[in-house]
Amino acid sequence: KxxxxxxxxxxxxxxxxxxxxxxxxxxxxxxxxxxxxxxxxxxxxxxxxxxxxxxxxxxxxxxxxxxxxxxxxxxxxxxxxxxxxxxxxLLGKDAQHRATVNMIAGVVSDVKGGVTGPSYSGEKDTILKIVKDKLPAIVSFLGANKFLAGDAVTWVDFYFYELIELISFVTEGQVLKDYPTLEGYSKNFAALPGLKEYLESxxxxxxxxxxxxxxxxxxxxx
Ligand SMILES: N[C@@H](CCC(=O)N[C@@H](CS)C(=O)NCC(=O)O)C(=O)O
Structure with a gap:
């Protein structure tokens, strides 16, 4: 086996x-x-x-x-x-959908790196500036969609969900108040079958x- x-x-x-x-x-x-x-x-x-x-x-x-x-x-x-x-x-349904997923991943990855680096050096102001500069474009791309790349979950949602968790920790929840769509997205995402059981275990x-x-x-x- x-x-x-x-x-x-x-x-x-x-x-x-x-x-x-x-x-x-x-x-x-x-x-x-x-x-x-x-x-x-x-x-x-x-x-x-x-x-x-x-x-x-x-x-x-x-x-x-x-x-x-x-x-x-x-x-x-x-x-x-x-x-x-x-x-x-989870990869996306066709060439353009997969390309979109990869594009979002690049954007999310830059924000993730931009938040993580200053977490190690202790520069909270730098984190807040990156969030302020970079998050609005992602939030507006998400719009009223259920998931980042449309109505079906893709692998980049797992990556983005954890970034929201991290920013939410650093901002003591403020990010979810500033961007209510992120709060809805996050709650909805955490309720996905399989993920929900893991998060609640x-x-x-x-x-x-x-x-x-x-x-x-x-x-x-x-
Ligand atoms: N591009 C790599 C970066 C990986 C990376 O930076 N790993 C860090 C932790 S987040 C590390 O400590 N790597 C172990 C090492 O460099 O030996 C990835 O996305 O996986």
């Missing part, structure tokens, strides 16, 4: 939470392989660096995904592989670990 696919990552939400949401929604049985950074003052990363070059990864990084003999890194390609293999409709990893690694100046303690 083939072993379950493995998702390797720091013991945080970071870039892995959205992949976990998608795996749960898609009904994939998988295993989290968690690397826990050491505490202050050293914030040691040795649990990972000891393994990093011995896992047979072509481009060693976190997150990684192992499915039988197949191993890969890069978070967005992992989302797309998981969709392609277990729920291809007492063992939900993403409700137990922080967004960022331990050396981040802006971080939650769930």
């Amino acid at each position: 083939m072993s379950k696919p493995q998702l390797g990552y720091w013991k945080i939400r970071g870039l892995a939470a959205a992949i976990r949401y998608q795996l749960h929604y898609s009904g994939v049985e998988f295993e989290d392989v968690l690397y826990e950074q050491g505490d202050a003052p050293d914030f040691d990363k040795q649990v990972w660096t000891d393994k990093k070059f011995n896992l047979g990864l072509d481009f060693p990084n976190l997150p990684y995904f192992v499915d039988g003999d197949f191993k890969m890194t890069e978070s967005i390609p992992i989302h797309k592989y998981v969709a392609d293999k277990w729920k291809p409709e 007492p063992t939900c990893l993403d409700r137990q670990v922080p967004f960022n690694n331990k050396h981040a100046k802006i971080n939650n303690k769930p």
Whole structure:
């Protein structure tokens, strides 16, 4: 019997939470392989660096995904592989729909990076500026749609949902007041079958670990 696919990552939400949401929604049985950074003052990363070059990864990084003999890194390609293999409709229905999904992913990824970087350095003003500059275009693109790329869920929704969670934490919920459509979108999204059960489960990893690694100046303690 083939072993379950493995998702390797720091013991945080970071870039892995959205992949976990998608795996749960898609009904994939998988295993989290968690690397826990050491505490202050050293914030040691040795649990990972000891393994990093011995896992047979072509481009060693976190997150990684192992499915039988197949191993890969890069978070967005992992989302797309998981969709392609277990729920291809999450990729989009035709060339233009898939292109739109990928375009949104690029935009969301820039905002995610723009929020995460300053979380580590503790620059909340920088985060608020990025949110103010970049979020309105995404919100207006979402418009009255149920999901980002139309009325059907695609893999980029898992990625965006987690970004809203992160911004909501940093702004103490203000983002949802500023953009009520995001609040509706989020609630609706969290109620998707499979995802709902995961998010509400007492063992939900993403409700137990922080967004960022331990050396981040802006971080939650769930
Ligand atoms: N482009 C990569 C970036 C991955 C990345 O930056 N990983 C960080 C955590 S978010 C890390 O600590 N990687 C481990 C390493 O660099 O050895 C992706 O999207 O997966």
